[in-house]
Amino acid sequence: MSSKINKIDIFELGEKGKEISSPWSSTILLVRLTSDDGKEGWGEAPTTFMTLPVKESMKEVSRIFQGANFFNVEKNLKDFYRNSFYLSRSMEATSALSAFEIASWDLIGKELGAPIYNLLGGEYNSKIRAYANGWYSDCITPDDFVRKAKDVMKMGFTAMKFDPFGPHYDKITKEGVSYARDIVGTMRSELGDEVDLLIECHGRFSTHWAIEAGRVMDEFDPLFIEEPIHPEQELGLLEFKRYVSTPVALGERLLNKTDFARYISQGMVDIIQPDLTNSLGIFEAKKIASIAETFGVPVAYHNAFGPIQTAASLNVDYTLPNFLIQESFESFWPDWKKNLLKTSYKLDKGYFTLSGKPGLGVEVNEKILETNVVDGMEPFEANEPPWVVSGTFKDHKH
Numbered sequence: 001m002s003s004k005i006n007k008i009d010i011f012e013l014g015e016k017g018k019e020i021s022s023p024w025s026s027t028i029l030l031v032r033l034t035s036d037d038g039k040e041g042w043g044e045a046p047t048t049f050m051t052l053p054v055k056e057s058m059k060e061v062s063r064i065f066q067g068a069n070f071f072n073v074e075k076n077l078k079d080f081y082r083n084s085f086y087l088s089r090s091m092e093a094t095s096a097l098s099a100f101e102i103a104s105w106d107l108i109g110k111e112l113g114a115p116i117y118n119l120l121g122g123e124y125n126s127k128i129r130a131y132a133n134g135w136y137s138d139c140i141t142p143d144d145f146v147r148k149a150k151d152v153m154k155m156g157f158t159a160m161k162f163d164p165f166g167p168h169y170d171k172i173t174k175e176g177v178s179y180a181r182d183i184v185g186t187m188r189s190e191l192g193d194e195v196d197l198l199i200e201c202h203g204r205f206s207t208h209w210a211i212e213a214g215r216v217m218d219e220f221d222p223l224f225i226e227e228p229i230h231p232e233q234e235l236g237l238l239e240f241k242r243y244v245s246t247p248v249a250l251g252e253r254l255l256n257k258t259d260f261a262r263y264i265s266q267g268m269v270d271i272i273q274p275d276l277t278n279s280l281g282i283f284e285a286k287k288i289a290s291i292a293e294t295f296g297v298p299v300a301y302h303n304a305f306g307p308i309q310t311a312a313s314l315n316v317d318y319t320l321p322n323f324l325i326q327e328s329f330e331s332f333w334p335d336w337k338k339n340l341l342k343t344s345y346k347l348d349k350g351y352f353t354l355s356g357k358p359g360l361g362v363e364v365n366e367k368i369l370e371t372n373v374v375d376g377m378e379p380f381e382a383n384e385p386p387w388v389v390s391g392t393f394k395d396h397k398h
């Protein structure tokens with residue numbers, strides 16, 4: 001039985017000059033671990049304005065993983081942690097390391113002939129409810145949002161996430177609150193009570209204004225309100241939850257189980273959203289979900305980058321008693337991203353299913369490793385931050 005990592009390849013993929021609705025992931029970073037008997041494991045690291053730093057950090061991680069036993073996931077991560085010094089505070093380090101951890105599990109599954117979920121407790125959920133994100137590029141007015149939302153529902157989605165706050169940041173005016181309220185209110189009245197609306201704030205507000213923006217959303221019964229407050233103002237969440245009844249979801253910017261344990265045990269979060277490409281991969285994602293389960297907190301993995309991330313998230317979703325819902329950008333990806341996999345999971349009428357093949361259950365389309373190799377940072381837009389869906393960081397007066 002093979003267990004050694006023989007070769008490590010790092011790829012930066014993208015498509016020069018093409019607009020995509022999720023600018024933060026206009027590049028993808030992949031790692032391919034090849035074992036001594038030629039099996040390949042794939043992992044993915046997120047980018048979000050950090051493409052080159054993460055790519056360089058992946059080279060640091062290679063120095064630990066080269067020649068290591070890919071079954072020894074805990075030991076390999078600890079070996080990097082011991083050297084990394086800033087790992088618990090550096091997303092560049094955790095993202096790079098997460099990609100290697102995911103690729104290790106892909107190799108482990110292929111070596112044992114089993115899908116990863118069967119190595120993590122088996123199939124508790126056989127189909128995974130998805131919510132759509134990335135669908136609302138260029139939406140500004142309530143009618144813009146409703147028009148595109150109706151297309152999303154025609155695809156079979158029963159839940160969708162969107163950020164109705166335009167260009168407001170740190171603070172929000174009364175007019176801005178009322179406009180966001182109109183957007184969400186019109187969505188609710190036009191789409192009906194059955195669809196789940198998920199309100200995204202992108203961590204853009206300071207506490208007082210998060211409360212102003214959040215409390216008007218309660219009447220429309222969203223499934224959750226995400227990252228209402230700047231991540232540094234975590235104690236503001238306790239204040240926020242005194243005034244807003246909509247469940248608070250967050251987690252894409254937390255880096256490990258210790259962070260999640262603090263937020264959950266102090267009652268600062270109602271639904272956790274770990275991003276397993278930011279928070280040390282598959283096994284940590286399972287541990288974090290177990291911590292949440294002890295507090296009755298459900299899990300909705302953040303998933304905003306590429307298909308290897310989706311496949312890894314789904315393999316953990318399958319095993320969770322406290323799974324809630326899975327984020328998906330798939331339907332709004334550019335073609336190069338859709339064509340990254342030859343064999344893949346299925347997304348049909350708003351539900352995911354895995355192939356059941358060993359490892360992640362996907363097969364990378366090797367052709368794209370030539371046609372879409374890029375090198376460099378994502379495009380920079382001076383008047384629109386990279387973390388919003390494109391064309392939405394402006395208000396209806398412009």
Ligand SMILES: O=C(O)C(=O)C[C@H](O)[C@H](O)CO
Nearest residue numbers: 024048133252304386387388
């Ligand atoms: O998908 C989400 O929840 C997002 O917040 C999208 C963000 O722009 C993305 O995660 C930034 O990395």
Ligand SMILES: [Mg+2]
Nearest residue numbers: 200202226252
């Ligand atoms: Mg988010």
